[in-house]
Amino acid sequence: MKASLGSVVLGLCIAAGTSVATRPALAQSPAAGAVGLPASSTSAPNAGAPRSDGRGADDRDTAGRSADARTTGGIASNRAAPDPDAELMREAERLLATGRADEAWRMLEAESARFAGHPDFDYLLGLAAIDSGRPGQAIFALERVLIARPGFLPARAEIARAFYMVREYENARREFTSVAAQRIPEQARQTIGRYLDAIQRGGGARARFSMYVEVEGGFDSNANFGSRSGDWLLADGTAVTPLPVSRPRPSGLLGAALGMSASGPVSERVEWLIGARAAAQLYPNTPDFTQLQADLSGGLSFREGCHRYTALALLQHLQLDGGAFRNATGGALQWQCEFDSRTLVGASAQAYRFDFPGADLRDARRAALGLNAARVLDTPRRPIVVGAATFGREDSRTGFDSLSHDFLNLRAGIVARIAPKWQASVSVGWERREFDEAEPLFGVVREDRQTELRVELERQIGENTSLIPQIVHTRNESTLAPNDFRRMLAVVQIRHRF
Secondary structure (H helix, E strand, O other): OOOOHHHHHHHHHHHHOOOOOOOOOOEOOOOOOOOOOOOOOOOOOOOOOOOOOOOOEOOOOOOOEOOOHHHHOOOOOOOOOOOOOHHHHHHHHHHHHOOOHHHHHHHHHHOHHHHOOOHHHHHHHHHHHHHOOOHHHHHHHHHHHHHHOOOOHHHHHHHHHHHHHOOOHHHHHHHHHHHHOOOOOHHHHHHHHHHHHHHHOOOOOOOEEEEEEEEEEEEEOOOOOOOOOOOEEOOOOOEEOOOHHHOOOOEEEEEEEEEEEEEEEOOOOEEEEEEEEEEEEEOOOOHHHOEEEEEEEEEEEEEEOOEEEEEEEEEEEEEEOOEEEEEEEEEEEEEEEEEEOOEEEEEEEEEEEEEOOOOHHHOEEEEEEEEEEEEEOOOOOOOEEEEEEEEEEEEEOOOOOOOOEEEEEEEEEEEEEEEOOEEEEEEEEEEEEEEEEEEOOOOEEEEEEEEEEEEEEEEEOOOOEEEEEEEEEEEEEEOOHHHOEEEEEEEEEEEEEO
């Protein structure tokens, strides 16, 4: 479970808007292996385990650090940390030596609230983070080592490797060059030379790929978003009773999804991105609401210092009850900057065209702007607090102003590790939609106030497998009776990452 600032904030942006982007993998280890400096170097921590080549970071890795981040102190401050338990350190060394870096990472990360800030612990944590594909987290840990022991060359070589993995080539070049200027073994010097050659060629020109599959099951109290009102009043004053199909229809649900992301370098600072996802949801009690959805995104990303600029083209196809329901095409521009190891801010602009086959009067175009931020709190469990605001407009393309509206979406949440293998997140969202003209059949101008509460847990049950129970409560208060509804969704997912 690797919750990074960037992925949490991006998740909020997608939830607040209609983006179908899939965040690409951010890093992959270089062709060369570990630098291999001896652990007996100046002020060396106790760890000296053999290294395995790190795997590519998945879509939750942290990236985008500023060039001077090493001097800011990282998540843990300079406060003294207690000596780590000797048995813990020996077990971590054993796991690293046998290539079980992910287990070592999870074990050490669970104890980081107590021992972060102790160089021996942070060095092992950094090694485990790199070898398990978490270079962003490795940078945080190794920064703390170098603050305490600036002359410890293995940590400087490893943070250079982590910078390389997140494509911060200038930082990597600086650190590798600093290490190469010292008296080091010839094999380590040759390895550093291969890194520097790869940086000169634009980072080694290696593409990265990740994929996940998930299945889910649960219960939906209102699968059709049915009205909670049993009496509707039409514009001419006629009171009508809605048909059963318009009232809440509870149902069990089964679902499956497959997603992938890929990226690769175009130049030293530019990379291409591709993401895709296919998902299906089946409602046994309401089969006419069975959904199939396909998303595709692609674009380019440019990095300059702490800044990351991304431009994406987006496509989405949604089927309902076996027929095409909606097609969306559009694009998004995103900016993020991780100012320091605990703070990230970002902004986005999105534009979409919606087409409803067989229901052309609903065709629309949508534009949105968004702001987001995240902060890691300096408390024992280091929770991530996030917030996002999105506002914009959706216009009918067929002249039905009763469907055109302005919207504002606010969302806030917190993510924290609550036990060694458990992570929890809670988020609250609120959206206001105000329409331009009265709905002809009901004679009222529609105004919506929608509130959503989401509680999610994640339990690591295997090397790359998680069990994710979640509950989502939605309440939409609307002046238009058919759109006034309440919904409770309880789902358990199993997700496996490749």
